[in-house]
Amino acid sequence: MSQHRGRLAGFIIDCQATTDLDDAACFWSQVLGRAITPSDASEDAGYVVLEDVAGEPHIELQRVTHEPRVHLDIAADDVTAEVDRLEKLGARRVESVRDWWVMEAPSGHRFCVVPSD
C-alpha cells in the first residue's frame, strides 16, 4: 500500500544564475559546516549537494532563473497521490519537472513533491 503522506525531504537553496553557484555553495558550506559533495553526473548540472549531517535535513543548492529563494522538498512514495492530497489542502500545481512536481502553497511559497529514494 502506498504511503499517502509526505515527509520533509530537505531544503533547496535556489540561487540566481547571476550568482556563481560554486561560490554560493562554498559560502553555505562554511556557514553550515558541511562539505560539498562533488558530482560529475549530467543530471546534477546546476545543483550542488551539501554533505548530509545526522539529525539535520538534506540541503542542496540549485541554479534558478528567478529571485533567490529557499524551498522545501516533500518526499512521497506516491507523488501523484501526494500532489492530489496537497491540492485538496489548497496548494496548486505549478509545473511537472522530470519525476517531481513544483507546487505553490496558499501562503505563496513554492515547494516540490519529489519521489522518496
Next chain:
Amino acid sequence: MSQHRGRLAGFIIDCQATTDLDDAACFWSQVLGRAITPSDASEDAGYVVLEDVAGEPHIELQRVTHEPRVHLDIAADDVTAEVDRLEKLGARRVESVRDWWVMEAPSGHRFCVVPSD
C-alpha cells in the same frame, strides 16, 4: 569557551500579512504532519511554532511585511562572534532584532543568527 560556529537551528516560513497566519499554519501543519504548538505569550505574537519532530529541523511560521520566503536560522552560543565570522565569509548585517541578527548571504538569501537555547 564560546562556540564560534553556527549550527542549523531551523527554518522559518515567512508569510505575508495579507495571508491569514493561522490558515497558513494549518496548511503547513497538514503538509508536514506536525501539530501546531499553541502559545499565548506576547513575544510569540506573529509567530506559529510547529511541533518538533525527531530527526527533522525546527519549523515555525512568521508574519512579515515582505514577500513570502523561507529563511534559515543559524544558532550560536555567541551571536556576535558568529555574525563576525559570517561577515568575513561575505554575509552582510541587515538588522539587529531583539537578541538576534538578520543577515544577507552573498547569494542574496536573508537568514538569521539567533542565540542557542
